[in-house]
Amino acid sequence: MNISKKMNKIGQSPIRKFNPFAIKAEKEGKKIYRLNIGQPDIETPSCFMDAVNNFHEKVIAYSESGGETVLQDAISNYFKAYGMSYTRDDIMITNGGSEALSMVFTSILDPGDEVIIAEPFYTNYHTFVTAAGGNIVPITTKAEDGYDYADAELIESAVTGKTRAIACINPGNPTGRVLTKQDMELIAEIAVKHDLWIIADEVYREFAYDGNEITSFGMLSNVADRVIIIDSVSKRFSACGARVGCLISKNKDIMECALKIAQGRLCCPTLDQIGAAALYNIDRSYYADVKKEYEGRRDAVYEELMKIPGIVCRKPGGSFYIMAKLPIDDVEDFLMYLLTEFEDNGETVMFSPAEGFYATEGLGKNEIRIAYVLKQDDMRRGAQLIRLGLEKYKAR
């Protein structure tokens, strides 16, 4: 009566360690600027609930395993605006981008198979790959280089006979790194050379700043048969609790396999799919407005962070995260200090310690991830609190 060996390899979520202390601090009246999770404060467009409230079927019945056609069509149209052409058969609706990733790794990995990904990376990839029986092989990147990983030698040094895929989160979580078209072509070339799947986790697609053009692995026609795009409404439409994502590919084998898994779990929730269809059909001016908002937040938090002596931080080009290396040895110890001892006018701040974003033991201990999910002034104040906290922490 044991837990499986593969699951015992997965550690506890680091969030669970700090949350009880945050809750205690809040109970004692402290205000905490929560910059630790990717839960934006931006309102979900009202068309979502409008569509849900307009649902009047008497029976909330199963929908199709691959998804509601109204949603598949809305997604198909969304991609058309970027010159990418996907049919209903190429689009599988999933329970958030999370389930899409689970399905992909379950579909392509046998025990011991490997997936290459640049570290630091979104920590739940650990769970998805491990639960599917596989292993992550990281490509280590550095704060000093702005977490660049588009280097042929670097990537190819990670390829082995067991490599099945290279996964790219673009724009990056947690790094905010944006791949250029050239970067993508380089990665595509390596994937072709070693016959690898390209898992393109592009849920932050609309969030590329500084006039960067939005690019996608779906735009490279020479790898159309090996690209698997992961998409989601969570971040783009600030609808994290809707849990609607999708898996998109022109490769029939992966879609066939994903459909087998999808049929096993029957379908995604009907109501959320109907709401999500309305989101994907939104006027494109929405994206510009939201992008402008996040860009302003990024600039604000970056400006404040750079006032910290000794910080290492390159301004990221996308998503809504910023990574920074702090001039201390142990950011977890510092975070605990911020939650339990520090305050400035009754306020403190919370960030994500970066260790959980690395696969390589010992890395990330002096790095943090900040999610710029609060308004500009709050972001400035949050970064200021890190600076003030750091001063007192070092002076103890």
Next chain:
Amino acid sequence: MNISKKMNKIGQSPIRKFNPFAIKAEKEGKKIYRLNIGQPDIETPSCFMDAVNNFHEKVIAYSESGGETVLQDAISNYFKAYGMSYTRDDIMITNGGSEALSMVFTSILDPGDEVIIAEPFYTNYHTFVTAAGGNIVPITTKAEDGYDYADAELIESAVTGKTRAIACINPGNPTGRVLTKQDMELIAEIAVKHDLWIIADEVYREFAYDGNEITSFGMLSNVADRVIIIDSVSKRFSACGARVGCLISKNKDIMECALKIAQGRLCCPTLDQIGAAALYNIDRSYYADVKKEYEGRRDAVYEELMKIPGIVCRKPGGSFYIMAKLPIDDVEDFLMYLLTEFEDNGETVMFSPAEGFYATEGLGKNEIRIAYVLKQDDMRRGAQLIRLGLEKYKAR
């Protein structure tokens, strides 16, 4: 760039083979009585949409990974009515019973590990167990015995050094078999003796007829540490498209492991959980009404089926399925005939061929599963169409 070996072991869903023919027949004007899937025609209680429509948060945010507390509390109260005591920590909300089963098998199975289950069984167990890297070891039961499997010798003959769990769908899908308290005690004893998990898939719990008392493995205190209950709103409340289920156990290890997986996929949809909480809080008279409705349907379809010469069918005690052995060699061929050639007054009928419910090669070829999800008169007509179709099929 291959699909994993484990996923290649899973075949296509048999439903996909017949659906195109059903759609074609309907386009040609034929009416089909669809007795093949467990999608009831009973209205979802209106409290579900009332609760959803009352949701007025501006941001549809992540909920807790383990579930909304309002829903956990509603489920806890539901079980209290049966004398079973589960706290929030014992209840993990999942995307339908399906995800709960996936989580359990991922948690307890390493490659090659085995799960015992009586065949015929709900076909998606194949997918869940195989995707987790494990194997199903079936206990074969027979139509002639009403698919009874509560036999110590029979069950123990399936136990090997790799057995990790025994799974019981109770009341049964597809068999409708209801375990007695004595049956459960026998299975519990075997689980203790061989140190196995008991996976108690009790999503049809309220549907036990003929005055049978509703029982649950959760009522056996001597196995409380090894029982994992799977529950769902889909069938009980005719809310299949809400995709809300749960995994319930007093065993801390399994709950801890399931929480790791749950944190990986972040959370279940917020709206559906709020609706589901209203369902679990429904007045208990609802269960009696629905049970009476299904019992009447069962009696009607059973009575009509027994008019078929040579049929083997025992009246099942629960769920909303009835299995029958037909006096022909190949029910799939017969189903194809019903969809493409047969009609009676412009009407025909669809059932589930049983082969997919067996793990043992070659079994189930002359058996069918009928879901009594339509009104009594429709169920009678459906069974009559099987009889009329069979007469013409055999006379060809």
